[in-house]
Amino acid sequence: MAEVKTKGEVIVNRAAIVAVMLALVVMLTPILWITATAFKPRNLATTVPPTVMFEPTLSPFAKLFTKRSQLREPVEQEVYDAAPWWEQLVFDGGEQVVRNKKTGEATPSGFGGRYLNSLIVSIVSTVLAVSMGTITAYGFSRFRVPGEQDWLFFILSTRMLPPIVVAIPMFLMYRAVGLYDTHIGLIILYTAFNLSFAVWIMKGFIDEIPREYEEAALVDGYTRLQAFFKIVLPEALTGIAATAVFCFITAWNEYAFALMMTSRNAQTAPPYIPSQVGSGLSDWTVIASGTFLFLLPVAIFTFLLRNHLLRGMSFGAIRK
């Protein structure tokens, strides 16, 4: 369909585009900076003025994943040639990879394990919060629940307290029941954070789906559960996608509880990055590469769900 626009509308449109571009420049500059720094050799990372043109290197990533120590004298050519590419990158920076004395294995830095922890905890807690939230929201939306308003308010009220207020008692409880420094412990925490949010958002979306659709399925010979999966779930997909992105981001970014409730075994990536800033002379390229990898899943996740999000972000206010 051809849309006819007046002159005024065209001007407003152009102005809006310019404004959006400006906002994008402001918001994307730090991300560009971090991305650039993540691929710079160390000596170019902190130059004044900043180096814009450089030959990208993977050495920050090689350093990020390994435990290193300073080289006291230049490495011998044979050793250098025999080393794998990532170790050569570390040698180039004047450092060596710490290897196990007996086995000769390279010692990992701990970032990889934490990154994996972050993925496990965030994905599992998101799946749990969104699926439980969706089913709960469906119940509230479709059935007469005694005290429905009170229950919904109670669910919402769990968000009214800054979570960190309960951190100390939670910490003591977790230690007592053996959830301290476990994946399941963090998963329970993050699911609980996100559940109330998921219930409220999903209720909005499910309320928007006419119940006539499911009822037609019931009359057509399907059970309530089949109708839910065949009719309601596909219709709610937009809302599920939006809710999932929000839950994932919350879990992925969470810092305070990750720092307090976990240590060696289950700690996630967010507490790692500041821990590197504090240790001696910071290698900003390593920090940038860690940050870059940390940004990646959220970006990918959001990109994959972008079609649903465009509609979902309006929280059901605009349909089609």
Place this chain on the structure above:
Amino acid sequence: MARIEIKGLNKSFGASRALRDLDLVVEDGEFFVLLGRTGAGKTTILRSIAGLEKPDSGMVKIGDHDVGGWTAAQRDVALVLQQYSLYPRLTVRGNLEFPLRSKTRKFTESEIAARVEKAAKTLQITHLMDRKVERLSGGEMQRVSIGRAIVRQPAVFLMDEPLSALDAKLRESLRVELKRLHSDLGATFLFVTHDQVEAMSMGDKIGVLRQGRLVQVGTPSDIYERPLNTFVARSVGSPPMNLINGRMSGGEAQIGAFRLPVSIAGAVERPVTFGVRPENVTLQSGAPVEAKVFDIEDQGVIKVLTLEMGSDRLHVTVPAGTKVGRDEMVRFGWKPDRVLAFDPDSGMNLALA
């Protein structure tokens, strides 16, 4: 095929009572129309029969079975709604196949294909089969909805104002098609509407519903000619029946200063609300009384005149060719045998009381 029987059905939503002690029988193969205004409880009745609403008390029987404990899936009825009854993500074919793919039915693929094909032919939607339902017009959507109801060949069809959202022309043609479908299938149809024209033109039998109670059940001519009370009298007919307060006096109707003949058996002296349909009032030069023409509405085939009769207004339909002008004095009479008498307090038809 099945008969529907409802006994003593009650349903409240909070403080508001949607159905009150409702009794209703729809005979096997009948086209029964429930006529009632918005909020009368029409939808609630259909939902109670379909098993989507649990009544507070009362019994619903389909065929020989009390279906009180049955789920919607077990009841084997089809429900067509005013809107929202098609699955938005499926094509027309997907929608028609959906009821047949339920696990409770177990149809083979070839059987499904044959039934869908047949339904599509019946409703002339074969050219739409691969279209997404969002792309259909209102009339096409309702055809598909009806198609989805007939593929299963259920014993009972429940229709909740399926034509109300369509424009007038389409409504008329679908009305004819639905009647034809009913006689082809021989199934029991329970059709609800707030549109009296629909009710009169489609129903074998009409039930007039008011605030959750069934006021009168009868054939369209019963309802039209012999309404049980003034509510039913004014529910059908356009323009509606004239209701004028007056007295029975000496075998005549006395309305203010006017006197008109009536042929009501055993008429006694008493106050009465007279009911007469506009088409039963006639303009004649020699007629008994005179009144002023207050308004004229030309409807093409007929003209509707509003006469001023003292403080009362009387609607009269006359052939379009009749020459009258506004504020003209005309003489009129009515057909004495077509005049009804109602109790002014209870509104009950005195002849049926």
